[in-house]
Amino acid sequence: MTTTWRELGYLTPELVVLLGAAAVLLLDLFLPRGRRRVLGGVALVPLGVALGWVLRALWAQSGGPSQLHKVFGALLLRDPYSLGFDVVFLVAAILGVLLSLRYVEREALPAGEYYALTLFAVFGMMMMAMSAELITLFISYEILSLAVYVLAGIARGRAVSAEASLKYFLLGAFASGFLVYGIALVYGATGTTVLYDPLGQSASTISGLILERGLFGNALLLAGLALLVVGIAFKAAIVPFHAWVPDVYEGAPLPVTAFMSAGVKAAAFAAFARLLFGGFRNLGEVWQPVLWVLAVLTMVLGNAAAIRQQNVKRMLAYSSIAHAGYLLVALAAYTARDVAIGSVLYYALTYTAMGVGAFAILLVVGQEGEANQELSDYRGLASRHPWAAAAMGLFMISLAGFPLTAGFLGKFYILNAALRADLDGLAVVLGLASVVSWYYYLRVVWFMYMTEVPKAAVRPISRATSLGVAVAVAALLVIALGVFPSTALAVAQMAGHTLLPLGY
Amino acid sequence: MPTLTTPIPANPAADWLPVAVFLVTAVLFAAVLLWIPRLIAPRHPTPDKARPYECGERVSGEFWQQIHIGYYLFALVFIIFDVEVVFLWPYVRVLGGRLIPQGLGLFVFFDLLLFVGILVVALVYAWRKGVLRWE
Amino acid sequence: MEIPLSWYLILAAILFAVGVYGALARRNAIAILMSIELMLNAVNINLVAFARYVTPRELTGQIFAIFIMMLAAAEAAVGLGLVLTVYRNLRHIQVDEINLLRS
Numbered sequence: 001m002t003t004t005w006r007e008l009g010y011l012t013p014e015l016v017v018l019l020g021a022a023a024v025l026l027l028d029l030f031l032p033r034g035r036r037r038v039l040g041g042v043a044l045v046p047l048g049v050a051l052g053w054v055l056r057a058l059w060a061q062s063g064g065p066s067q068l069h070k071v072f073g074a075l076l077l078r079d080p081y082s083l084g085f086d087v088v089f090l091v092a093a094i095l096g097v098l099l100s101l102r103y104v105e106r107e108a109l110p111a112g113e114y115y116a117l118t119l120f121a122v123f124g125m126m127m128m129a130m131s132a133e134l135i136t137l138f139i140s141y142e143i144l145s146l147a148v149y150v151l152a153g154i155a156r157g158r159a160v161s162a163e164a165s166l167k168y169f170l171l172g173a174f175a176s177g178f179l180v181y182g183i184a185l186v187y188g189a190t191g192t193t194v195l196y197d198p199l200g201q202s203a204s205t206i207s208g209l210i211l212e213r214g215l216f217g218n219a220l221l222l223a224g225l226a227l228l229v230v231g232i233a234f235k236a237a238i239v240p241f242h243a244w245v246p247d248v249y250e251g252a253p254l255p256v257t258a259f260m261s262a263g264v265k266a267a268a269f270a271a272f273a274r275l276l277f278g279g280f281r282n283l284g285e286v287w288q289p290v291l292w293v294l295a296v297l298t299m300v301l302g303n304a305a306a307i308r309q310q311n312v313k314r315m316l317a318y319s320s321i322a323h324a325g326y327l328l329v330a331l332a333a334y335t336a337r338d339v340a341i342g343s344v345l346y347y348a349l350t351y352t353a354m355g356v357g358a359f360a361i362l363l364v365v366g367q368e369g370e371a372n373q374e375l376s377d378y379r380g381l382a383s384r385h386p387w388a389a390a391a392m393g394l395f396m397i398s399l400a401g402f403p404l405t406a407g408f409l410g411k412f413y414i415l416n417a418a419l420r421a422d423l424d425g426l427a428v429v430l431g432l433a434s435v436v437s438w439y440y441y442l443r444v445v446w447f448m449y450m451t452e453v454p455k456a457a458v459r460p461i462s463r464a465t466s467l468g469v470a471v472a473v474a475a476l477l478v479i480a481l482g483v484f485p486s487t488a489l490a491v492a493q494m495a496g497h498t499l500l501p502l503g504y
Numbered sequence: 505m506p507t508l509t510t511p512i513p514a515n516p517a518a519d520w521l522p523v524a525v526f527l528v529t530a531v532l533f534a535a536v537l538l539w540i541p542r543l544i545a546p547r548h549p550t551p552d553k554a555r556p557y558e559c560g561e562r563v564s565g566e567f568w569q570q571i572h573i574g575y576y577l578f579a580l581v582f583i584i585f586d587v588e589v590v591f592l593w594p595y596v597r598v599l600g601g602r603l604i605p606q607g608l609g610l611f612v613f614f615d616l617l618l619f620v621g622i623l624v625v626a627l628v629y630a631w632r633k634g635v636l637r638w639e
Numbered sequence: 640m641e642i643p644l645s646w647y648l649i650l651a652a653i654l655f656a657v658g659v660y661g662a663l664a665r666r667n668a669i670a671i672l673m674s675i676e677l678m679l680n681a682v683n684i685n686l687v688a689f690a691r692y693v694t695p696r697e698l699t700g701q702i703f704a705i706f707i708m709m710l711a712a713a714e715a716a717v718g719l720g721l722v723l724t725v726y727r728n729l730r731h732i733q734v735d736e737i738n739l740l741r742s
Contacts, residue, residue: 004603004611022625029632135703142710146717153721159728163737166721170671170734173714174662177678180707181655184682188648188689193699576723580716587712594702 007071010078013050014126020046021119028112036111040101043115051090058083074194076130084345084495085129085270088352093122095356096259098470103255121147125267134183134193152252164251171244179231185224195279206279236268237324239298249317258359261320262352269327277499284334291332298325299433306440313373329430330414333421342496343413350406350481357474358395364388364461380453389448391471398478400441401434406481577635647688654681668732672718679711
């Protein structure tokens with residue numbers, strides 16, 4: 001009896017977020033129209049509680065042996081890995097809600113649905129990072145996806161938002177068809193959907209059966225793995241499955257774009273790493289070259305497209321593809337997995353801080369109906385609004401990967417993993433891609449600091465407190481992760497080690 | 505004689521023979537039923553007779569009519585709940601079959617309550633949004 | 640004679656391919672949605688066949704098929720809602736003519 005109750009206890013943060021979503025949805029129905037602005041604040045409560053729980057759980061394990069619990073058989077794993085990614089999702093969601101508070105009111109979006117769907121999406125992400133079984137993985141993937149499809153189109157009156165959302169939905173549903181076909185084939189080849197057993201108690205898992213039955217060249221299994229990679233690569237915005245990214249990121253409401261670019265990508269990579277390093281750890285020689293090619297394509301094409309953009313929102317969208325490429329380099333560093341997985345988690349956290357921060361500045365500068373997002377709108381920002389310009393400058397040099405920022409260390413640890421795995425070529429491509437990215441990131445800084453604008457053309461910026469708080473939190477995170485990385489790194493490494501093979 | 509114990513080699517065609525016979529019979533039956541009236545029934549078509557049958561009323565409007573959008577919401581609510589009910593089966597099968605004998609009845613109860621509770625939230629939402637009212 | 644597993648797999652693969660073709664070739668958003676549902680149902684055939692032949696004593700495959708049916712319904716609900724919003728904005732749902740966003 002007690003074991004099962006304890007299992008539910010391991011899911012506390014997930015359940016808190018889920019109940020929070022239901023509470024927001026119900027409150028919205030019974031609140032008078034004018035009071036609905038409190039819903040954003042209500043949505044912050046479960047996110048904060050969950051973040052507190054997760055941090056406390058991680059704190060309790062730092063130094064000591066890491067704890068690993070199976071929940072519901074082996075469907076879900078409550079390990080430092082899932083806790084670490086929960087931090088990323090919850091930080092992204094809290095920043096996303098802070099960005100939305102003013103925006104939802106200004107654009108007259110349906111507040112109840114907006115925040116409830118955000119919470120449902122976070123719930124899906126958290127489940128995705130926990131799931132160690134393919135059906136659970138698929139369900140979490142869909143919970144996340146359906147919520148985000150609707151969020152992308154929640155500005156119903158704006159045709160671009162509706163268009164972005166329909167495109168995202170059609171391509172996403174198409175990709176989930178591939179994912180689920182892949183799951184069916186893997187199930188057919190092995191007879192199980194459990195990825196691996198971290199405690200080594202059962203060999204009837206995918207990773208165990210691959211070894212036991214020698215399924216290394218099994219056609220069904222390999223086809224299934226390929227389809228699984230396609231399905232997840234779509235969510236992670238990896239070239240050549242990235243066609244939706246620029247349109248959706250541009251058409252979706254800005255706070256949703258910020259939340260998506262950080263949270264959805266992190267969730268996809270959380271599942272990706274668990275899938276490859278967990279369930280298919282014994283097929284590393286097969287999937288590593290594939291990831292190598294995908295990583296090069298993603299870095300090169302993402303950067304090449306970002307250079308040409310004049311619209312900052314679109315530039316950030318393409319550059320987020322490039323960042324997915326950097327994360328892929330870490331996944332390809334299969335033989336150095338003791339450091340590779342930790343570097344994925346660390347980079348996901350840094351990207352969340354700097355990426356969402358940059359989108360927050362877009363909101364500060366942008367005006368009603370998503371105007372003012374051209375590069376030229378940043379002319380002379382430094383002289384008019386020095387703090388906004390300084391924060392944007394910080395996010396840009398961090399995204400570009402300059403030392404003493406979070407982005408530099410994130411890339412440094414990925415490079416470290418790549419070199420230790422003897423992926424010299426990939427490391428060189430990563431370095432060159434970063435240098436190329438300096439051009440378009442620093443161009444924003446140049447526009448802000450080196451150009452002037454006639455007084456008549458000066459436009460006001462948004463001064464909402466919630467936006468200021470979000471920018472400050474993101475900026476502090478970028479500096480803290482860049483200057484004092486040791487704690488976060490130690491946690492990321494501990495989290496990464498939970499995926500190393502102990503048993504089957 | 506060992507012939508009785510030797511297995512007769514299976515003839516794949518023989519297994520499918522009943523199916524084939526059934527198919528042919530069905531097609532023939534339908535064809536004959538269509539052919540007999542043509543042979544014996546009198547045919548005097550008039551414009552009135554050629555009209556589609558609408559319970560004796562005069563035909564009005566187009567056949568390809570737009571369906572009221574309200575049906576869409578009803579269908580949506582219906583299909584979600586319809587499919588969710590399917591889940592009660594695996595629930596009963598797994599939780600009831602394995603956990604209740606272990607003395608976990610209360611846990612099963614609250615687990616199901618959570619599941620149904622989420623559905624109730626959805627229903628309350630649909631109700632307050634006026635989906636259940638036909639204007 | 641029992642029907643071998645491969646027949647089911649071939650049927651499912653053909654259905655899946657038809658769905659993929661439809662999703663890529665059709666222009667009407669609803670038709671694309673229907674093609675995607677076809678892909679999901681092809682997977683269901685696979686799952687039930689695997690459940691019968693590979694793990695006859697477990698329910699994994701069947702339960703997964705139920706989950707996919709539920710998700711297909713949820714997807715259809717969300718998809719039709721999105722199609723409606725696009726229709727209200729643009730008065731049509733031909734996906735190749737929806738190009739407000741530069742790409």
